[in-house]
Amino acid sequence: MTLTLIHHQWKAFWRSKNSGKSITIRVIMALLILYLFANLLLVSFFLDKILLSVFPNVDVVSAFTSCLLYYFLLDTLTRFQMQELPTLSVKPYLNLDIKRRQIINYLSFISLSSGFNLAPFILTLPFLIKIVLPQHGIAVFCGLLVAILGCTLFNHFFSLWLKRKVNLNAWWMLAFLGVIGLLIFLDFYLHAISFSAISTLIFAAIIAQPVLAIMPLLLAVGMYFINYFFLKSNLYLDELHSASVSGKSVSDFPFLNRFGKLGDLVANELKLILRNKRPKSAIMMSFFFLFYGLLFYNNPKLGAGYGAAIFCGMFMTGIFIINYGQFMFSWQSSHFDGILTSRINIEDFFKSKFLLFTIFSTINLILTIPYAYFGWKIIMIHCIMYLWNLGVNSLMVLYFANRNYRRIDLSKSASFNWEGVGASQWILSIPLLITPFIIFYPLQWLGYPEAGLTVIGLTGLVFIITRQFWVNKLVEIFNQKRYTIAEGFRND
Amino acid sequence: MIEITNLKKVYNGVTVVDIPALTIHKGETIGLVGNNGAGKTTLFRIMLDLIRCDSGEVLSKGKNVVSKDGWKHYTAAFLDEGFLIDYLTPEEYFYFIGSLNDTSKAEIDAEVSNFTDFFNGEILNRKKYIRDLSKGNQCKVGVVSCLIQNPEILMLDEPFANIDPSTQIRLKNIVRNINREKHITTIISSHDLNHVTDVCQRILLMEKGKIIKDMETNPNTLEELEDYFSVLQ
Numbered sequence: 032m033t034l035t036l037i038h039h040q041w042k043a044f045w046r047s048k049n050s051g052k053s054i055t056i057r058v059i060m061a062l063l064i065l066y067l068f069a070n071l072l073l074v075s076f077f078l079d080k081i082l083l084s085v086f087p088n089v090d091v092v093s094a095f096t097s098c099l100l101y102y103f104l105l106d107t108l109t110r111f112q113m114q115e116l117p118t119l120s121v122k123p124y125l126n127l128d129i130k131r132r133q134i135i136n137y138l139s140f141i142s143l144s145s146g147f148n149l150a151p152f153i154l155t156l157p158f159l160i161k162i163v164l165p166q167h168g169i170a171v172f173c174g175l176l177v178a179i180l181g182c183t184l185f186n187h188f189f190s191l192w193l194k195r196k197v198n199l200n201a202w203w204m205l206a207f208l209g210v211i212g213l214l215i216f217l218d219f220y221l222h223a224i225s226f227s228a229i230s231t232l233i234f235a236a237i238i239a240q241p242v243l244a245i246m247p248l249l250l251a252v253g254m255y256f257i258n259y260f261f262l263k264s265n266l267y268l269d270e271l272h273s274a275s276v277s278g279k280s281v282s283d284f285p286f287l288n289r290f291g292k293l294g295d296l297v298a299n300e301l302k303l304i305l306r307n308k309r310p311k312s313a314i315m316m317s318f319f320f321l322f323y324g325l326l327f328y329n330n331p332k333l334g335a336g337y338g339a340a341i342f343c344g345m346f347m348t349g350i351f352i353i354n355y356g357q358f359m360f361s362w363q364s365s366h367f368d369g370i371l372t373s374r375i376n377i378e379d380f381f382k383s384k385f386l387l388f389t390i391f392s393t394i395n396l397i398l399t400i401p402y403a404y405f406g407w408k409i410i411m412i413h414c415i416m417y418l419w420n421l422g423v424n425s426l427m428v429l430y431f432a433n434r435n436y437r438r439i440d441l442s443k444s445a446s447f448n449w450e451g452v453g454a455s456q457w458i459l460s461i462p463l464l465i466t467p468f469i470i471f472y473p474l475q476w477l478g479y480p481e482a483g484l485t486v487i488g489l490t491g492l493v494f495i496i497t498r499q500f501w502v503n504k505l506v507e508i509f510n511q512k513r514y515t516i517a518e519g520f521r522n523d
Numbered sequence: 524m525i526e527i528t529n530l531k532k533v534y535n536g537v538t539v540v541d542i543p544a545l546t547i548h549k550g551e552t553i554g555l556v557g558n559n560g561a562g563k564t565t566l567f568r569i570m571l572d573l574i575r576c577d578s579g580e581v582l583s584k585g586k587n588v589v590s591k592d593g594w595k596h597y598t599a600a601f602l603d604e605g606f607l608i609d610y611l612t613p614e615e616y617f618y619f620i621g622s623l624n625d626t627s628k629a630e631i632d633a634e635v636s637n638f639t640d641f642f643n644g645e646i647l648n649r650k651k652y653i654r655d656l657s658k659g660n661q662c663k664v665g666v667v668s669c670l671i672q673n674p675e676i677l678m679l680d681e682p683f684a685n686i687d688p689s690t691q692i693r694l695k696n697i698v699r700n701i702n703r704e705k706h707i708t709t710i711i712s713s714h715d716l717n718h719v720t721d722v723c724q725r726i727l728l729m730e731k732g733k734i735i736k737d738m739e740t741n742p743n744t745l746e747e748l749e750d751y752f753s754v755l756q
Contacts, residue, residue, distance in 0.1 A: 295622040299608065306610040306652065369606035372571045374595050374623040374672075441610070514575040521605065 036124070036137040059457070064146065071153045078158040091162055093231055096238070100230030102151070103182045108211065110147055110190035116198075135262045139255065142191060151183050167238060174241025178234065181247025188254040192261055199265075296375065296383035297390070303362060307441035310355065310362055317350040317391070321398055328405040337480050340409050341467055341487070344416030347399050349424050351391035353463060356428035357456050359384065361439040364520035371517060377506050381429060385498065388425045392417055415488035416467070422494030424463060426501050431459040433508045436519025524549045524676065524708045525570065529579035532565055532732075539565050540576070541732040549675075550706035552698065554719030554740075556748065557729035563712045564602065566729070567680050570710075571600050583676070599674035601665035601682070609654035613646045613664045616653060620668050634671040641667065641693045658685040666694065670701070677701070677709045683718050695722045716752070720745040 074081070079091050086094040124134055156176075164172045196203040217223045237243045284301060287294035304310040323346055327339040346353070355362075363370060370380070396417045403410050435455045467487055474483035494501065509516075527545040531538065540562045547553060555563050568574040570581050572588045580587050583594040600606070608616055614635075621631035635647070645660050646667075653664060662685050669677055683691050699722055701707045713719045719726060720740055728736035728751065736751070738744060 292622065295619060299611070299619060302615070303608075303610055366605055366608045368568075368571075368573055368602065369608065371573055372595065372598070372600050372606070373620070376592075514573070517573055 033133060033137045033140060036133075037141065040141060068146075068149070068153055071150060072157065075154045075157040076161070078154075079162050092166065092238070093235070095158065095162075096234035097227040097231045099179070099182075099234055100226050102154075103186055104211070104214075104226070106147065106151070106183075106186050107190060110186060111193065111207070114145065114147060114190050114194070116142075116191065116194050131263055135259055138262065139188070139191075139258065143187065145187070148183055148187055151179055155179055170241045171238050174237045174244040175234065177244040178237050178247045181244070181249075181251045184251035185247060185254050188251065188258045192254070192258040195258075195261065195265070290386060292376075292379055293383045293386050296379060297387050300362075300383065300387055303441070304355070309439065309441050309443055313354050313358075314351070317354050317395070318398075320350040320354075321347055321395065323347055324399065324402050324405075324409075328402065328409065337412065337471065337475065337484065338468070340412040341416060341471060341484075344399075344409075344413040345420060345424070345467060348392050348396045348413055348417040349420030351395065352388045352420055352425050352428055355391075356384075356388065356425065356432070357459055358439060359428065359432035359435065360516065361435055361437050361520070362441065364438040365441065367517050367520045371513060377509055378502060381502050381505050381509070384429060384432075385421075385425060385502075389421055392420055412484065415484055415491070418488050418491030418495065419467060420491070422491030422498075423466065426494060426498075426505075427462060428459065429505055430508075431455045433505065433512050433516070436516055438520050438522060524551075524584065526582040526585075527570075527579070528582075530566075530569065530576055530581065531578045532562075532569060532574065532576050539732050540569060542566070542579070542734055545727075545734060545737075547708060547710070549708055550702065551725055552702050552709045552723045553711070554723030554726045555710060555712035555729065556714070556716065556719055556726060557712075558752070560731075561729040562732040563729055564680055565732075567600070567602055567678055567710075567712070570678065571598070571602075594676075597675035598678070599669035599672045599676070600678040600680075601662075601669050602678070602680040604658070604661050604665070607653050607661060607665055607668075610652055612650065612652055613656075614648075616664065617668060617671060620672060624672055626671075631671060635667065638667050638670070641690065641697065643690065659687060659690070662686050663690065666697075670697070673705075675707060677707050679709075679711045681712055681714065683713050683715050691718065698722045716745055716748045720748065 078095070082091050082094040082098075086097075089097075159172055159175060163175060193203065193207060197207075214224075214226075218226050284294075284298045287298045287301075290297065304314055324343045327343050360367065396413060399413050400410065402413070437452070470486050470490065471480070471483035474480065474486065525545075525547040527542050529544075530540060530542040532540040539560075555566070557563055565574065569576045570583075570588065572581075572594075575589075580589070582588070583598065586593055588594050608619070611619065617631050617635055618628050621628065621634075626634075639647075642663060646656070646663055653661060656664065662682060666679065666682055669679070682694060686694065695718060698709055698711065702709060709723075711719065711723065724740055726736070726738050726740055726744060726748070727734050728738075728748065738747070
């Protein structure tokens with residue numbers, strides 16, 4: 032039975048309209064994931080060297096064991112953020128003559144196929160083979176491996192259980208984060224407890240007595256059953272879904288009223304962003320990008336010269352345009368027919384997008400002002416890139432939006448979600464990333480970097496001033512493409 | 524009001540809509556019936572310029588719906604939930620629709636209050652987003668959002684399918700009233716022959732993309748339609 036269910040899942044994957052068309056995307060994704068794993072592998076091969084340079088006075092194996100618990104703590108946190116719950120796909124099976132036990136086993140089994148469960152082994156196995164096996168022998172090697180397996184599985188089922196708990200009651204999240212915060216505080220600030228000591232203690236015991244490795248595995252089995260029984264008593268559609276529906280906020284944005292119809296459209300889109308999971312995380316991302324500058328400006332090697340500031344400036348003031356704009360109009364795919372038949376003027380529709388971009392870019396520009404700490408020149412460049420973003424990048428994004436026919440389900444989370452990703456996003460990224468540099472670098476090479484900046488700023492300004500012309504062009508293209516766009520959005 | 528000439532739509536070699544000529548006059552209430560796949564929804568979508576037809580044209584008040592946007596100002600349609608903005612509350616959605624017609628919130632409130640019975644207390648002030656409403660209640664929101672636009676043409680695709688019996692009866696009364704008082708041209712598709720023959724003055728029967736019967740409703744119409752559909756089995 033479980034096999035039949037997996038077979039169905041496999042069919043669902045290959046037969047979904049999104050995956051059929053985008054085989055190239057999947058290949059690129061696979062390459063990307065392989066690349067990530069290759070990086071992990073590289074780290075793990077040199078893990079002994081890395082450990083030796085960080086802890087020069089300690090034996091490599093005990094340095095390794097002292098870090099393991101931290102790794103799994105971090106793992107829990109990342110899983111909590113990113114791991115997906117496999118829930119919705121069981122809906123058609125609940126009313127059939129299939130035992131609950133089988134459905135739950137299927138859910139548990141299918142969830143195991145996650146990169147999170149592979150990563151710890153890729154990260155530690157080469158080290159274990161290279162160092163532990165020759166030094167301590169096969170028994171210890173197996174013991175550590177089993178212990179790591181136990182911890183991984185424990186984390187896996189723990190995070191599934193916790194996420195389901197959080198779905199039912201958000202207080203669980205606060206409690207969880209509170210406990211983690213408290214532990215970190217106790218360890219790093221008060222030094223009341225030491226995870227590295229506990230970690231060393233546990234794994235040293237396993238090295239001394241490999242049979243003890245059964246303990247983490249037993250914990251994992253226990254966690255599996257907690258998860259199992261929890262699911263068994265909660266396997267109802269309404270409860271597996273997201274949190275309660277009562278008491279939704281009814282928000283308004285009075286400051287948008289002055290923009291008339293445009294303001295109404297923007298207010299709607301703001302609601303779209305704030306009330307749906309995926310666009311909301313796109314916005315969160317764009318605020319995280321505000322710290323991007325710290326990576327560059329702190330580092331004298333990277334931060335010197337105008338190139339870094341152009342790059343950071345473009346991303347920090349324009350991340351919303353890039354991150355949210357690349358999926359336009361897919362965000363509105365579920366009610367696109369409604370937009371087409373309503374009295375929304377298409378010109379207003381496009382102008383509202385520009386207004387939305389302007390609002391977010393302006394907020395981001397204001398928030399980047401503290402970078403003045405690294406010199407006023409940086410702020411100037413940020414302003415220039417702000418103009419560039421509003422003039423050129425927003426136009427570019429909307430030009431590609433007319434070529435984007437992929438539906439997006441707003442309620443799914445953003446991490447590892449490739450729904451709606453199509454060729455247009457990849458093609459879009461190329462001109463977006465290189466155009467300012469095509470302008471800047473030749474002029475810098477000729478010895479006029481300031482002229483390069485001026486040209487970038489002026490280009491942005493010219494495009495802002497001539498926006499009406501470009502909006503008309505966009506509307507023209509939209510009118511040719513709207514049938515294709517609407518049809519693409521109708522397909523699930 | 525609406526004139527269709529030589530309309531044709533082909534999907535993968537299968538003709539889904541093929542209407543040589545059809546005229547819909549102002550104030551008519553039209554029932555569109557036909558089995559699944561007869562082309563009812565496709566016809567609606569072509570009339571609303573959501574799908575490009577392969578040949579022919581749809582004229583609304585003499586103007587082609589493809590080239591001019593003007594028809595949107597007097598046409599309201601609810602075909603499926605894809606017309607609703609599901610992350611808004613019903614009130615917000617009504618206000619938004621109102622804002623597109625330059626109607627103030629107060630006026631919308633007044634308009635919407637006419638439908639208190641129709642809503643049966645399940646739509647307003649529930650602090651729910653449209654996506655959290657049942658299909659029947661979503662349908663109510665869709666229908667009312669059409670009516671508050673004060674359209675001259677109203678198109679509803681299977682409005683009776685998901686709503687409860689009381690609401691079905693209320694909806695029929697609403698359709699009759701707007702036709703009598705405001706002479707709104709209404710096109711309704713339905714699988715419920717009782718309902719359509721009840722409210723519609725003219726019935727269009729579709730089969731495989733063609734309109735095979737176009738008749739004025741009379742006391743025998745229901746029987747005639749039932750004959751047609753039972754023969755098919």
